[in-house]
Amino acid sequence: MTTLSAHDLVLPAASLGEENPLPPLRSQQELHRVENLDALPADLAENIRYGGLRSMLPCLDQDGYDRELVDQALPSLVLENDHVRATVLPSLGGRLYSLVHKASGQELLYRNPVLQPANLALRNAWFAGGVEWNLGSTGHWTGTCSPMHAARVDGPDGTPVLRLWEWERTRNLVVQLDFWLPADSELLYVGARIQNPSSDVVPAYWWSNIAVEQSEGTRVVAPTDQAWRFGYDRGLALVGVPEYDGIDLTYPMRHGRAVDFFFEPEPGEAPWIAALDAEGNGLVQASTQRLRGRKLFVWGEGQGGRNWQDWLSPGLSGPGYCEIQAGLARTQMEHLKLPGATSWTWLEAYGRLSLDPAIAHGEWGDARAGAGTAVGGLVGDLGEREREWATIADAEPGEPLFRGSGWGALELRRTGWSVSSGTPFPSETMGERERAWLPLLDGQLADDAGTPDGTLVAWNDLLEGAEDNWLVWYHRGVVRWYHGDEAGAIDAWQKSGDNPWALRNLATTTSDLAAYVRAVELAPEVAPLAIEAVNAALDVDLGTAGRILDRLPAEVAADPRIRLARVRYLLVTGQATDAEKLLDEGIDLATVREGANPLAEYWRQTQEQLGTDRPVPARYEFGMH
Known part of the structure; x- marks a missing residue:
């Protein structure tokens, strides 16, 4: 028997805070930049050149969060049968938070014990753990910390299906996720569809990012002998699997630094990826052919990588997690062309795979072949399963379980476009913002x-x-x-x-500094505005920067981002002793950006000015490379 129920999931969680009211006129610096395009296959280079976003508009940044963890009751929807229990968070991008194999008691995902946002997504706020669904463009999607509509639908076999859907605002696409757990199944199926309701060709991007616990014995297995390596050095390089740079790259904890490996699909192979522990047990994710890309991401075992894991999971006691991922293209730098008035669908399957550890950790050819046979026996004919799911993909939602945004309803009112009856956006979903x-x-x-x-x-x-x-x-x-x-x-x-x-x-x-000064005079309580103005002034006029800092309200002056700007001001004005004092007091910069390391940089500058060599405190070291 399969059940679908709603619960409150109580977790220590930081507040997301308010959206930043300042429009993101330019995107944040994207780490996944590729500059060796002329050295790549023509189709790969073409897809990378296509479809980049100028900014995240109409979305606003979500950078008002803090690092104060307080128990919060988060809405969760639980789909469960005798074999599997799946927990989904509809208020947070439909994240598949937990997937438990009941017979073994094994949690198949990395289930983060806290919810701590950090600056890793297209709109800034992102949190680690579970399975994240990414639609739109390279990066963690704009809806990752936003609500989705959720409702119950009758499945092809009469069991309840959990449907989530929402409007992706940067591309004007509709995303649909149907979580289906047949009564006798040890696999959770996720039917995915993206709809382009317009008549225009639209850039399409999708990656399912799956966090799994790692250990010294964890190995990632996929049907491939090659991978595109991206080491955050602006270049893609095709390397062999599994041996690279003196290590077996398929063991996540053998990497010293953050790195992506996009596994090159093998012709004729069914797409799948698995993360298996020392005993040969773990999660497998498989899909129908449209979702052909597979990837391994690791933070790396250096100080920066460990700090990032601790930052995302305060109080982390174990070795953390890695990510196995699945996407529409070979790499996450690519966008594909989704024709007008067209939908793309695929089916994903998630479950527990058990393999003889001697095979799982043996020679690569034996491991991938043995795992492939086991995966085939476990998942069967996914194409047939997808055809079954397709019979209910357009079924009108039944019992409502959660309300998402009204942006879809507003855009349909403007455009007159049609969407599937399975993903309605009625006018009553519009709130004050949309109206x-x-x-x-x-x-x-x-x-x-x-x-x-x-x-x-x-x-x-x-x-x-x-x-x-x-x-x-x-x-x-x-x-x-x-x-x-x-x-x-x-x-x-x-x-x-x-x-x-x-x-x-x-x-x-x-670069009109006078306009910044006047803007802060008119709205001194807007912290993001003050932060921008101070940093702009520090580039051209130290006197103005000092005056802005001195006139800020106490609450804004206490913002860690302003404190960081004050450290910069003290350094450029030769007040290193005061800068060191602020750094020693501690700056808990909630919005430190992946790939940026200002706290360590300012610490080193302080020591250089003072003529001392105190090492960078571990809490300030976020360099991954």
Whole structure:
């Protein structure tokens, strides 16, 4: 018997805080940059060149979180039969948080005991553990810390299916996930569909990121003899599997630094990947052919990699986790072309694989062949299973279990597009944020004194034709900038007038420090604005930087990002003793970025200025490479 039920999952969790009101006019620096394109196969290079995003708009950054862990009750939906228990978090991107094999008692995923956001996603906030579903563009998707719609659907066999769906805002795509656990199954099936409701070709990207516990004996096995190695050095290189650089790369804990291995698919092989422990037991993920890419990611066993694991799981006692991943393309740097009015579907299967440890940890050819045979016997004909699932993929949702956003309903109102009856976006799902845009369909936008929401960059024609006011001019500027009309954007923000939001955009795009100073005067309580202004001033005018720092409200001045900026100010003004004092007091920089290491950098600069050589404290060392 299969059951589907709702529960509160109580976890120590940090607050996500408020969204950053400042529009992300440029994307955060993406670590997955490839610069040796001319050395790559033509199709791989073409896919990498295609489909990059100019910014995350209309989404806003989620950078208001902290590192104070407090017990919180998180909504969870549990799908369970006699063999498997799956726990899904609908409020957090539909994350498959836990997958337990009941007979053995084994947790097949890395189940993070806390929820601690960190700066790793396209919108900043991301958390480790479970299976994350990534749609949109290279990186952790914009919905990873946002709610999805959830409802019960009757499965092909009469068992309950958990359906999640949502509108992906940067590409205007619909994502659907159907979690199906037949009554007698030891496998959890996840039917996935992405719909392009528009008539335009849209860049498509998908990776299922699967966190699994690692140990000294963990080995990752996949049907391949080659992999594209990416070491965060802006180049892809095809290497052999399993031997690379003097180690067996298939053992995650043998790597000293962070690295990606995108396994090159073998022609004719069914796509799958498994992470097996020293006894040959662990998780296998398999899929139908559309999801052909497979990857291994490790943080590395260096100080930076260990710090990142501890940062994401405070109080971590074990060796942490690695990730095995599955995607539409061979690598995560690629985007594919999804035609207009088209859907792509595939089926994923998750379950426990047991293999003779002598085979699992033997010669690579024997390991991959033995695992392949075992996987085939476990998963059977996934194509047939996908055809079964397809019979209910368009079934209207039944009992509602969780409400996602109203952005899909708003976009359907604007465009008149059609989506599957299985993923409806009724008007009643629109909340205050979405309804605020409805008057623009009639050429008007309310002229209030509030903080502007993220600009709907696809609404450019409506904004250009709307009745003028400061808010319309503000949004026009953002849309023009997004679409590459920089001069038009600056003109629009100038016409928007003396408000902190337009002034900030002018300051960001024209390096007008006076505009930053005025923006902070008008909105001194907005910490992200103060942080930007101080760091901009530090580049050109130390006196202005000092005045901004001295005039900030106490609550903003206490923000760790402002404290870090103050350390920088003290260093460039020759006050290394005071900088060292601040660093010794401790700066808990919640938003430290993957690939960035400012705390260690400033520590070293401080020691150099003081003529001392105190080593960088371990808590400040986040360098992965």
